[in-house]
Amino acid sequence: MEFKVLHKDTQTAARTGVLTLDRGVIQTPIFMPVGTQGTVKSLSPKELEECSAQIILSNAYHLFLRPGLDIIREAGGLHKFMNWHKPILTDSGGYQIFSLSLLRKVKDEGLDFQSHLDGTRHFLTPEDVVRVQQTLGSDIMMPLDECVHYPVSSQQAQIALERTTLWASRSKKEYDKGLCGPDGVRGELFGIVQGSTYEDLRKRSAQELIEIDFKGYAIGGLSVGEPSDLMYNILHSTMPHLPEGSPRYLMGVGLPEDILEAVSMGVDMFDCVIPTRYGRNGSAFTSQGRITVRNGEFSHDQKPLDPKCGCYCCRNFSRSYLRHLFNSGEILGLRLVSYHNIYFFIDMMEKVRAAIKENRFKEFKASFLGAQCV
Amino acid sequence: MEFKVLHKDTQTAARTGVLTLDRGVIQTPIFMPVGTQGTVKSLSPKELEECSAQIILSNAYHLFLRPGLDIIREAGGLHKFMNWHKPILTDSGGYQIFSLSLLRKVKDEGLDFQSHLDGTRHFLTPEDVVRVQQTLGSDIMMPLDECVHYPVSSQQAQIALERTTLWASRSKKEYDKGLCGPDGVRGELFGIVQGSTYEDLRKRSAQELIEIDFKGYAIGGLSVGEPSDLMYNILHSTMPHLPEGSPRYLMGVGLPEDILEAVSMGVDMFDCVIPTRYGRNGSAFTSQGRITVRNGEFSHDQKPLDPKCGCYCCRNFSRSYLRHLFNSGEILGLRLVSYHNIYFFIDMMEKVRAAIKENRFKEFKASFLGAQCV
Numbered sequence: 001m002e003f004k005v006l007h008k009d010t011q012t013a014a015r016t017g018v019l020t021l022d023r024g025v026i027q028t029p030i031f032m033p034v035g036t037q038g039t040v041k042s043l044s045p046k047e048l049e050e051c052s053a054q055i056i057l058s059n060a061y062h063l064f065l066r067p068g069l070d071i072i073r074e075a076g077g078l079h080k081f082m083n084w085h086k087p088i089l090t091d092s093g094g095y096q097i098f099s100l101s102l103l104r105k106v107k108d109e110g111l112d113f114q115s116h117l118d119g120t121r122h123f124l125t126p127e128d129v130v131r132v133q134q135t136l137g138s139d140i141m142m143p144l145d146e147c148v149h150y151p152v153s154s155q156q157a158q159i160a161l162e163r164t165t166l167w168a169s170r171s172k173k174e175y176d177k178g179l180c181g182p183d184g185v186r187g188e189l190f191g192i193v194q195g196s197t198y199e200d201l202r203k204r205s206a207q208e209l210i211e212i213d214f215k216g217y218a219i220g221g222l223s224v225g226e227p228s229d230l231m232y233n234i235l236h237s238t239m240p241h242l243p244e245g246s247p248r249y250l251m252g253v254g255l256p257e258d259i260l261e262a263v264s265m266g267v268d269m270f271d272c273v274i275p276t277r278y279g280r281n282g283s284a285f286t287s288q289g290r291i292t293v294r295n296g297e298f299s300h301d302q303k304p305l306d307p308k309c310g311c312y313c314c315r316n317f318s319r320s321y322l323r324h325l326f327n328s329g330e331i332l333g334l335r336l337v338s339y340h341n342i343y344f345f346i347d348m349m350e351k352v353r354a355a356i357k358e359n360r361f362k363e364f365k366a367s368f369l370g371a372q373c374v
Numbered sequence: 375m376e377f378k379v380l381h382k383d384t385q386t387a388a389r390t391g392v393l394t395l396d397r398g399v400i401q402t403p404i405f406m407p408v409g410t411q412g413t414v415k416s417l418s419p420k421e422l423e424e425c426s427a428q429i430i431l432s433n434a435y436h437l438f439l440r441p442g443l444d445i446i447r448e449a450g451g452l453h454k455f456m457n458w459h460k461p462i463l464t465d466s467g468g469y470q471i472f473s474l475s476l477l478r479k480v481k482d483e484g485l486d487f488q489s490h491l492d493g494t495r496h497f498l499t500p501e502d503v504v505r506v507q508q509t510l511g512s513d514i515m516m517p518l519d520e521c522v523h524y525p526v527s528s529q530q531a532q533i534a535l536e537r538t539t540l541w542a543s544r545s546k547k548e549y550d551k552g553l554c555g556p557d558g559v560r561g562e563l564f565g566i567v568q569g570s571t572y573e574d575l576r577k578r579s580a581q582e583l584i585e586i587d588f589k590g591y592a593i594g595g596l597s598v599g600e601p602s603d604l605m606y607n608i609l610h611s612t613m614p615h616l617p618e619g620s621p622r623y624l625m626g627v628g629l630p631e632d633i634l635e636a637v638s639m640g641v642d643m644f645d646c647v648i649p650t651r652y653g654r655n656g657s658a659f660t661s662q663g664r665i666t667v668r669n670g671e672f673s674h675d676q677k678p679l680d681p682k683c684g685c686y687c688c689r690n691f692s693r694s695y696l697r698h699l700f701n702s703g704e705i706l707g708l709r710l711v712s713y714h715n716i717y718f719f720i721d722m723m724e725k726v727r728a729a730i731k732e733n734r735f736k737e738f739k740a741s742f743l744g745a746q747c748v
Contacts, residue, residue: 038698042705046686067673067698074674075694083690299441300448312420316457320449324412324441331416331705 001140001188001215003247011362013239013266016353019247021139022185023079024086026054028247028268029352031259031345032089033275037062038072038082041276042331042338045084050312051343052350055086055139057271060132061093061101064124065115069135077137077182087139089271091251092129094145095220106146108166126167127174130189137181142218143171145192150225157196164194165208172212190216190249197230199237206241217242218249219267223258232261239265256285256348256372260365263352275345279338282326285345289372291319293337298323311343312336375514375562375589377621384733387613387640388726393621395513396559397453398460400428402621402642403726405633405719406463407649411436412446412456415650416705416712419458424686425717426724429460429513431645434506435467435475438498439489443509451511451556461513463645465625466503468519469594480520482540500541501548504563511555516592517545519566524599531570538568539582546586564590564623571604573611580615591616592623593641597632606635613639630659630722630746634739637726649719653712656700659719663746665693667711672697685717686710 002020009015017028033040033048034057040048048056058078063069075081078088094111097103102114110125124132126144133141144167146160168191175189191209195201209217219238222231235250242248249269250262259270275285282293286306291298293305304314305322313322313336325333348368355364376394383389391402407414407422410433414422422430432452437443449455452462468485471477476488484499498506500518507515518541520534542565549563565583569575583591593612596605609624616622623643624636633644649659656667660680665672667679678688679696687696687710699707722742729738 037702037704038695039702039704039706042709044686044706044709045690066702067694071674071694071698075676075692081692081695081698083695300445302449312418316419318449318455320441320445321412321455321457324445324455328411328413328440330411330413331709332413332418335416335418335705335709 003216003245005245007357009356009361010359012264014263014352014356014361015266015268016356017247017268019268021055021087021188023139024054026087027353029263029349029356030054030269031349032057032269032271033342033345034058034271034273035082035084036273037066038078040342042280042335043276043342045082047339048084048342051339051346053086053342053346055089056084057089057091058136058138059093059096060090060129060136060138061096063136064093064132065117069132073135073182077135079137079183088137089140090133090136090138090142092133092142092144094129094142095147095252097124098147106163108163111144126170130171130174131179134179134181134187137183137185138187139185140216141175141187141189142192143168143189145194145220147194147221147224148196150197152196154196154198154201157194157198157201160196161194161201161205164192164205165212168192168209168214169212172214188215190214190218192218192220192251193238193242194221195238196221197226197234199234202234202238203241206238210243214246216247216249216269218251220251222250223253228258231258235262235265235267239267256345257369259348260352260368263356264361264365275341276338279341280334282322282333282337284337285341287371293319293322293333294326295323305337305340306344309340309344309347311340311347313340313343377590377619379619381731383730383735385736386638388637388730388735389640389642390727390730391621391642393642395429395461395562397513398428400461401727403637403723403730404428404643405723406431406643406645407716407719408432408645408647409456409458410647411440412452414716415647416654416709417650417716419456421713422458422716425713426720427460427716429463430458431463431465432510432512433467433470434464434503434510434512435470437510438467438506439491443506447509447556451509453511453557462511463514464507464510464512464516466507466516466518468503468516469521469626471498472521480537482537485518500544504545504548505553508553508555508561511557511559512561513559514590515549515561515563516566517542517563519568519594521568521595521598522570524571526570528570528572528575531568531572531575534570535568535575535579538566539579539586542566542583542588543586546588562589564588564592566592566594566625567612567616568595569612570595571600571608573608576608576612577615580612584615584617588620590621590623592625594625596624597627602632605632609636609639609641613641630719631743633722634726634742637730638735638739649715650712653715654708656696656707656711658711659715661745667693667696667707668700669697679711679714680718683714683718683721685714685721687714687717
């Protein structure tokens with residue numbers, strides 16, 4: 001993996017970069033659609049390519065439980081299994097073990113938990129989690145971490161941080177053994193900064209991870225229920241502690257306004273289920289703000305979701321038709337709005353990159369958000 | 375509309391033909407995917423074109439109730455509303471009024487019923503139903519008919535037949551006023567042969583419709599619960615009473631074996647919800663027979679649904695992956711199997727036409743059905 005900062009915005013900390021991986025070259029800042037169970041919900045891989053997706057996300061915990069590693073190994077890895085041949089970043093699933101599964105015991109050694117699907121009991125160490133992601137053939141792996149809820153005491157946050165550092169260090173040692181995925185791609189390992197909403201803990205976490213030495217740094221444990229302002233503050237105070245020359249990834253964020261704010265602070269990578277989750281509920285992101293397709297006001301509206309959008313949905317279907325599809329419970333409705341939303345997020349990031357290159361990101365952000373309020 | 379029989383099979387009554395409509399030229403025998411509510415369930419219009427669909431079906435009753443004619447009129451007709459620009463055949467929805475709605479009263483004048491969606495009360499005459507379909511911009515319209523259940527007494531069947539003839543005659547008069555759809559396409563009106571399982575009634579129905587003079591003839595009231603053998607017998611005895619030079623359409627049929635049997639008797643057009651309904655349930659049609667994707671036996675199966683199929687699903691995804699999608703409740707699973715099934719039915723008809731042209735339809739049918747039994 002190679003990461004190069006191409007251009008730094010003159011008015012904000014935003015920057016463009018290029019991340020070169022074995023399976024593809026990624027322009028940053030980038031939005032990564034989420035395919036938790038080995039499919040970006042309701043979209044085909046062909047449609048992801050139409051939307052110009054450069055990299056997608058998947059989840060080691062989910063795939064480990066279902067369909068299981070043997071099946072993905074037999075398929076020749078996750079890329080072949082799901083027919084997506086560009087890079088895949090896999091989340092370790094630490095977050096899911098803490099939030100979804102019946103957690104039996106957190107020990108320094110690893111996690112003892114029961115599957116949320118069938119109650120089967122499992123024990124995973126940080127080393128296991130690296131090996132799981134190597135078996136999947138992940139292009140960017142995330143180490144097992146302990147993600148705390150919000151709010152949490154500084155003492156609890158510190159215990160989780162210390163364990164996260166310990167696990168990061170063990171993950172790195174496992175990774176350094178040099179094992180490769182099913183088709184010889186080794187993939188990269190990032191570190192995950194924790195520390196909840198405590199600036200001193202965030203700083204400490206960043207410093208300890210840098211000492212271990214990762215190729216990229218993620219900021220975890222944000223967007224877990226805290227107010228936006230607090231998230232921005234924590235992000236703002238954490239960013240200076242991350243190396244300039246490495247990609248910075250804000251996990252699980254978020255709404256367009258959150259993404260733009262984080263870009264202005266120098267974040268390079270984003271993922272979020274919002275475009276597809278909102279899409280399935282008929283909520284569409286547009287250049288004029290969010291609209292709820294099901295609303296009666298659109299029943300006679302012959303305009304596309306977003307007149308400024310060039311996606312398949314906007315080039316071919318009216319709000320009136322989409323409303324009819326949702327009202328009739330037709331799958332094509334949620335497909336089209338999910339597709340549009342993914343396109344919208346990826347397209348927004350392309351505009352973000354163009355604006356940064358021309359040192360007008362601040363104006364772009366103001367104008368984008370201003371239009372959203374109409 | 376023009377219909378030309380191109381070639382008659384030398385061993386069976388199968389024939390190929392070409393049906394020329396304002397919006398497209400259709401090779402027969404043809405399978406028409408069903409888009410009851412203005413969308414072929416789970417597929418986009420682009421995917422229907424990828425599957426080489428030449429014409430699709432929609433339903434006047436459903437669209438009349440939801441979204442309502444004013445909305446489709448404002449969109450410029452059904453083709454523009456749903457973004458499908460090839461021909462659409464619309465069923466009158468008589469069958470749905472009898473089966474879905476709360477029917478209040480059948481009079482010679484028309485049907486008094488309550489919507490199955492919201493209980494609103496409506497009265498529709500045969501003339502109304504023609505005008506509804508003209509507003510939709512239908513390429514082939516079906517008149518309001520009275521479709522009886524199976525089994526039914528010959529007396530009841532006769533009453534329904536007589537009303538069907540009366541309504542057919544009134545529909546024709548309404549059609550003969552020469553009104554056009556929203557973009558100036560007039561469309562064609564077919565007649566529907568009824569008569570339940572009574573050969574003499576079927577013959578009488580056919581003769582009365584021919585006297586009214588339609589451009590095409592549909593066989594209704596079959597595949598409503600009667601045994602296959604009885605359906606074949608009735609079809610066999612009805613076909614000789616239909617004009618050679620007009621297209622013959624067997625409504626709502628069916629499984630591949632039923633379609634092939636009907637083709638051998640000279641049927642030209644078919645529609646059925648089976649490919650998409652079975653697809654949503656994970657049941658896939660293949661050259662070796664039907665398979666249930668969810669079955670445990672496919673969990674490690676790296677083969678495509680049908681190794682002989684060239685569709686997007688079969689070129690890119692394994693049974694193992696499809697099973698995972700169904701087990702995980704992922705929409706892409708039912709999309710892909712629905713897509714494959716539509717492709718399979720349309721592709722089968724292409725092979726049917728090729729076989730007829732070369733006078734080897736009988737062998738083709740035997741070999742196709744033989745392979746299905748493996």
